[in-house]
Amino acid sequence: MAPIRVAVIGLGKIARDQHLPAIANDDDFQLAAVVDPVVSGLEDVPCFDSLDALFQGGVAVDAVVLCTPPQIRYTLARKALKNNIHVFLEKPPGATLAEVAALSQRADAGDLTLFAGWHSRYAAGVEPARAWLAERRIEKVSIRWREDVRVWHPGQEWIWEAGGLGVFDPGINALSIATHILPRTFILRSATLSIPANRAAPIAADLRFIDGDDVPMSMDLDWRQTGPQSWDIVVETDQGRLMLAKGGAVLSLPGQDVGGEDREYAGMYSRFASLIRSRRSDVDTAPLRLVADAFLLGRRETTEAFYWDR
Missing domain, CATH: 3.40.50.720 (NAD(P)-binding Rossmann-like Domain)
Structure with a gap:
């Protein structure tokens, strides 16, 4: 062919x-x-x-x-x-x-x-995580997605403009995983968006969700992280804790770690x-829909101005 x-x-x-x-x-x-x-x-x-x-x-x-x-x-x-x-x-x-x-x-x-x-849905740990969660009762979900914007988006002005999403540009990766591995639809209940005084898009965000069974889910996004970067999703279940680290590449389950090739x-x-x-x-738009909800429902707070040269 x-x-x-x-x-x-x-x-x-x-x-x-x-x-x-x-x-x-x-x-x-x-x-x-x-x-x-x-x-x-x-x-x-x-x-x-x-x-x-x-x-x-x-x-x-x-x-x-x-x-x-x-x-x-x-x-x-x-x-x-x-x-x-x-x-x-x-x-x-x-x-x-x-x-x-x-x-x-x-x-x-x-x-x-x-x-x-x-x-991010194709990261090595994502499909095994989805299969494992399908047979467990989920009790709590926590997402921590923190990185250094100067390392990952050096000099890219478009990310700070309207439509550029700001910190949700990486954060939407976490949402793409969460909407794929969690068995029930979850909805946004509250959000706080921290927007630099000289920018149009957030540099950090704190979000709270619940699913159809009122299971709580929190999301911590920040573009000001220096040193080690954090791309972690933790799911507490009735049979122990699941953790996806390094953006979904590494899966930790009770008593075992699951790795795989980056594909x-x-x-x-x-x-x-x-x-x-x-x-x-x-054309799955679930992750983008949740980001849109954050901009619709989120409370905005102004934080210090952001400059590339610190």
Whole structure:
């Protein structure tokens, strides 16, 4: 079967660190082109400064991967779908829920694949955690997702703008895991968003949820963490504690630790290829919906201004 010819749109850190290697190591895909208005291209791969230039350049592509900031993703995805091209959306899949719904409708109407890629769901410990929790009574859930924004998003101004999500850019990874492994839907009851005086998006957030059985869940997000970083989910059950550490890569269960190979992006590309071959879509917006609820319901407090040079 011929490989799927794919173009990567946006050559930022995540594209270079994760997407390009995953494509290179997957026989189902062939990197046909890259698109970026600023960054230079890759050796032996056609590079264009816009999606329109790609379409006019005569390079055949079957799918695009959108690694751009979310604020511009809808326009690009809509244009690709109008040109009968499958679309892979990096997380978050859009700046708003309505955008993603509109894209999903267009993909369905055109018999095309739209894939919202939640990479953290493919971490080694996530599926075993989901299976273990399915047979336990959950009593309490705690999420602690703290990291240094200067390390993981150096100089990226878009994350501080409206639609950029701020600390929810990494926090949505935790929500993508929680909505996948927990057996019942949970809803937001309260939130406090700490927003720097010179920014439009939060640098920290404290959230409280409950599920349909009133099981409490807390979430602590902070972008000011220095030293060791924290990406942990702890679930207390009637049969002991489950802990997912290092963003889902390491699973600790009573009496055992479960590890595995890092295949987050490899797993997403395998899923994307399967969806394209079967002409199906996978567009779960549950994590984005919870973030939207935080902005709707959250109490805002102003904190000290944030500057990249400290």
